[in-house]
Amino acid sequence: MNDKFILAIESSCDETSMSIIKNGNTEIGTVTLSQMDIHKQYGGVVPEIASRNHIENITIVLEELLDKSNMKLEDIDAIGVTYGPGLSGALLVGLQCAKTLSFIYNKPLIPVHHIAGHIYANRLVGKFKFPLIALVVSGGHTELVLMKEDYSFEYLGGTLDDAIGEAYDKVARVIDLPYPGGPRIDKLAKMGNHTYKLPTPMDDDSYNFSFSGIKSAVINLAHNEKQRGNEINKKDLACSFQETVVNIICKKTIKAVKEYNIKQLIVAGGVAANKGLRDSLNKLCKENNIELLIPPIEYCTDNAAMIGCAAYYALKKGITADLTLNAVPVLELN
Numbered sequence: 001m002n003d004k005f006i007l008a009i010e011s012s013c014d015e016t017s018m019s020i021i022k023n024g025n026t027e028i029g030t031v032t033l034s035q036m037d038i039h040k041q042y043g044g045v046v047p048e049i050a051s052r053n054h055i056e057n058i059t060i061v062l063e064e065l066l067d068k069s070n071m072k073l074e075d076i077d078a079i080g081v082t083y084g085p086g087l088s089g090a091l092l093v094g095l096q097c098a099k100t101l102s103f104i105y106n107k108p109l110i111p112v113h114h115i116a117g118h119i120y121a122n123r124l125v126g127k128f129k130f131p132l133i134a135l136v137v138s139g140g141h142t143e144l145v146l147m148k149e150d151y152s153f154e155y156l157g158g159t160l161d162d163a164i165g166e167a168y169d170k171v172a173r174v175i176d177l178p179y180p181g182g183p184r185i186d187k188l189a190k191m192g193n194h195t196y197k198l199p200t201p202m203d204d205d206s207y208n209f210s211f212s213g214i215k216s217a218v219i220n221l222a223h224n225e226k227q228r229g230n231e232i233n234k235k236d237l238a239c240s241f242q243e244t245v246v247n248i249i250c251k252k253t254i255k256a257v258k259e260y261n262i263k264q265l266i267v268a269g270g271v272a273a274n275k276g277l278r279d280s281l282n283k284l285c286k287e288n289n290i291e292l293l294i295p296p297i298e299y300c301t302d303n304a305a306m307i308g309c310a311a312y313y314a315l316k317k318g319i320t321a322d323l324t325l326n327a328v329p330v331l332e333l334n
């Protein structure tokens with residue numbers, strides 16, 4: 001079989017990223033320009049600023065990628081692109097670039113769901129063994145997904161309110177940590193103790209999650225302490241929050257793995273970079289004899305390599321789009 005090279009583009013939020021992936025699992029090269037420092041000053045991603053920066057960055061990223069990978073656009077077999085979910089204006093920049101390249105070089109255009117991308121980041125680490133369960137934990141998602149074969153996704157449950165990354169970022173903000181707060185809470189948590197008593201997030205029989213209660217409890221606690229002139233112990237609060245949310249995520253994940261008789265668990269999304277979650281899942285999977293795949297930290301947050309891996313499997317299923325492909329800011333995974 002001839003090698004298949006996919007040029008992948010990701011621009012759904014604040015990273016302009018392009019990658020060339022061989023056969024759905026080998027990274028030839030990736031170039032990512034992050035806008036994090038620009039958005040940090042606003043405490044979160046400003047959509048209009050993100051779109052403008054994608055426009056400025058995207059041709060620079062493409063040139064650098066081809067240069068670094070020592071490849072020409074003629075060598076590429078197909079173009080994969082994130083078309084949703086994400087920020088509309090940001091998605092459109094990547095899409096327009098993908099459609100233009102697809103038209104000029106006459107290559108198939110593959111529409112990729114951003115979360116499918118996060119899941120397929122794990123193909124850079126190892127083979128998928130079906131049926132498997134994917135735990136998706138990111139800034140916009142907290143979901144348990146059952147996969148019986150490649151590029152097939154069955155939703156088992158997910159958050160009813162805030163996504164886990166969103167809860168992390170909001171908790172960080174209330175204790176004056178800069179955006180994005182998730183990694184900072186993670187770092188502080190390691191140095192603290194579980195001393196604050198926080199409400200347990202929804203702990204029912206379903207595979208749904210709810211983090212708005214614990215998020216509000218932390219916000220109220222921080223405000224009350226401030227009003228009383230008391231100092232918050234940030235390390236202890238970070239540790240208490242992290243242990244509480246990691247516990248419930250792990251509990252529901254292992255329950256799903258057992259119910260569906262799963263031998264392989266894969267973890268995806270920005271919060272998969274969380275040390276507390278990685279350690280707990282590692283331990284639980286060892287105890288229960290389950291194989292665990294988690295991407296290296298740099299492939300947990302947004303990048304185009306994951307989109308290239310997903311695109312390869314989407315193409316194998318015959319999923320392609322024509323030039324009318326549009327950005328879909330809110331998009332289910334199915």
Ligand code: KG4
Pocket residue numbers: 013118137138139140141164165166168169180181182183184186269270271273274275300301302
């Ligand atoms: O997957 P991602 O890059 O963007 C989305 O698709 O949403 O995830 C970004 C989210 C942010 O909320 C960020 O705070 C969180 O992932 N995050 C973390 C860690 N690293 C990134 N949350 C907790 N611990 C971390 N180490």
Ligand code: ZN
Pocket residue numbers: 114118138139269270301302
């Ligand atoms: Zn993402």
